[in-house]
Amino acid sequence: xxxxxxxxxENDDLIIVWQDGKQSQLFSHWLRDxxxxxxxRNENNGQRLFSIIDIRKDLYIEEVTQDSEGxxxxxxxxxxxxxxxxxxxxxxxxxxxxxxxDDRSEKNKKLWQKxxxxxxxxxxxxxxxxxxxxxxxxxxxxxxxxxxxxxxxxPTKEGQVLAVIKELGFTRETNYxxxxxxxxxxxxxxxxxTNMGLxxxxxxxxxxxxxxxxxxxxxxxxxxGGDSVLVDGFNAAKILRQESSxxxxxxxxxxxxxxxxxxxxxxxxxxxxxxxxxNNEVIxxxxxNRSIDTINLPAVKIRSFYSAxxxxxxxxxxxxxxxxxxxLPGEIILFDNTRVMHARTAxxxxxxxxxxxxxxxxxxxxxxxxxxxxxx
Ligand SMILES: [Fe+2]
Numbered sequence: 001x002x003x004x005x006x007x008x009x010e011n012d013d014l015i016i017v018w019q020d021g022k023q024s025q026l027f028s029h030w031l032r033d034x035x036x037x038x039x040x041r042n043e044n045n046g047q048r049l050f051s052i053i054d055i056r057k058d059l060y061i062e063e064v065t066q067d068s069e070g071x072x073x074x075x076x077x078x079x080x081x082x083x084x085x086x087x088x089x090x091x092x093x094x095x096x097x098x099x100x101x102d103d104r105s106e107k108n109k110k111l112w113q114k115x116x117x118x119x120x121x122x123x124x125x126x127x128x129x130x131x132x133x134x135x136x137x138x139x140x141x142x143x144x145x146x147x148x149x150x151x152x153x154x155p156t157k158e159g160q161v162l163a164v165i166k167e168l169g170f171t172r173e174t175n176y177x178x179x180x181x182x183x184x185x186x187x188x189x190x191x192x193x194t195n196m197g198l199x200x201x202x203x204x205x206x207x208x209x210x211x212x213x214x215x216x217x218x219x220x221x222x223x224x225g226g227d228s229v230l231v232d233g234f235n236a237a238k239i240l241r242q243e244s245s246x247x248x249x250x251x252x253x254x255x256x257x258x259x260x261x262x263x264x265x266x267x268x269x270x271x272x273x274x275x276x277x278x279n280n281e282v283i284x285x286x287x288x289n290r291s292i293d294t295i296n297l298p299a300v301k302i303r304s305f306y307s308a309x310x311x312x313x314x315x316x317x318x319x320x321x322x323x324x325x326x327x328l329p330g331e332i333i334l335f336d337n338t339r340v341m342h343a344r345t346a347x348x349x350x351x352x353x354x355x356x357x358x359x360x361x362x363x364x365x366x367x368x369x370x371x372x373x374x375x376x
Contacts, residue, residue, distance in 0.1 A: 032076050143365060158219065168365050195346060201288040205271065221351075336362060
């Protein structure tokens with residue numbers, strides 16, 4: 001294996017010219033910090049055994065050579081420390097030729113809108129998911145790439161939603177318990193549950209951290225209406241940014257408070273409606289008109305905030321962004337609550353509608369996805 005064509009030292013950088021003509025310029029302190037030798041890394045778990053302040057400020061590379069296997073040997077002074085890097089490691093890790101790992105931002109998602117699913121919303125059968133690694137991979141990849149997945153033909157038994165989470169990650173227990181009931185048996189004695197439609201929203205923005213995955217399992221549905229609606233919030237944010245970069249910026253820069261309060265609970269958060277990463281890519285969206293707390297901004301910002309907020313709300317409610325479908329008994333929808341907004345249309349007062357919901361988190365799901373993919 002010979003990936004490297006030429007090695008040279010230039011000031012405090014190691015310059016690597018690769019066989020394919022590409023070039024890397026690696027800073028001496030980065031190389032020392034990423035030393036792979038047993039004195040620098042635990043041999044079993046690969047974890048670093050020193051911190052940045054253990055690296056001398058006056059560090060420099062005295063010499064770079066290659067051993068008989070082509071490994072790159074770097075002698076650091078004044079500590080007289082030898083680091084040996086494989087060519088393969090350097091190529092896979094050199095920072096100017098590789099993108100950072102990122103499974104959260106808009107850049108690595110497949111954005112969608114209504115006409116993306118002209119042929120129908122894809123569904124994965126419960127047995128295929130439950131019995132096969134490929135089925136689990138399909139569910140996990142769909143959640144990562146599209147932000148949601150529908151499992152069909154699951155047992156219509158209570159608590160099934162928790163069994164599904166257990167196969168993928170971990171339940172996020174909240175003040176609503178491990179699971180919550182969305183039971184709308186129309187009954188004058190039970191006015192807590194209505195048949196009203198609900199606008200597009202993300203759940204629980206008043207929690208910090210917010211639950212990043214939501215599951216809804218339909219156990220019974222004999223009402224008319226009550227369709228489920230999903231909107232790709234990352235696509236909505238992209239459209240907002242295309243139509244007005246000022247409005248987009250306003251919602252990323254002006255954080256607001258969300259709140260949920262009942263007798264036993266008082267949850268508060270201060271977060272932006274659109275959150276971006278260090279590359280200005282969208283990583284999280286929030287929208288929930290029901291739980292926005294008092295909006296408290298400097299007077300000079302309030303008008304621009306309201307025009308951005310209105311614009312955001314209008315984009316989210318555009319029909320061409322919405323997919324609408326009926327969640328049937330035995331179907332479980334799983335979605336990324338940091339990306340996908342959900343809504344419900346109004347439904348008739350006749351019949352029963354019973355869903356069970358629960359929360360989980362993306363880190364557990366993505367961890368399983370990474371492990372399953374690494375075994376393939
Ligand atoms: Fe909701």
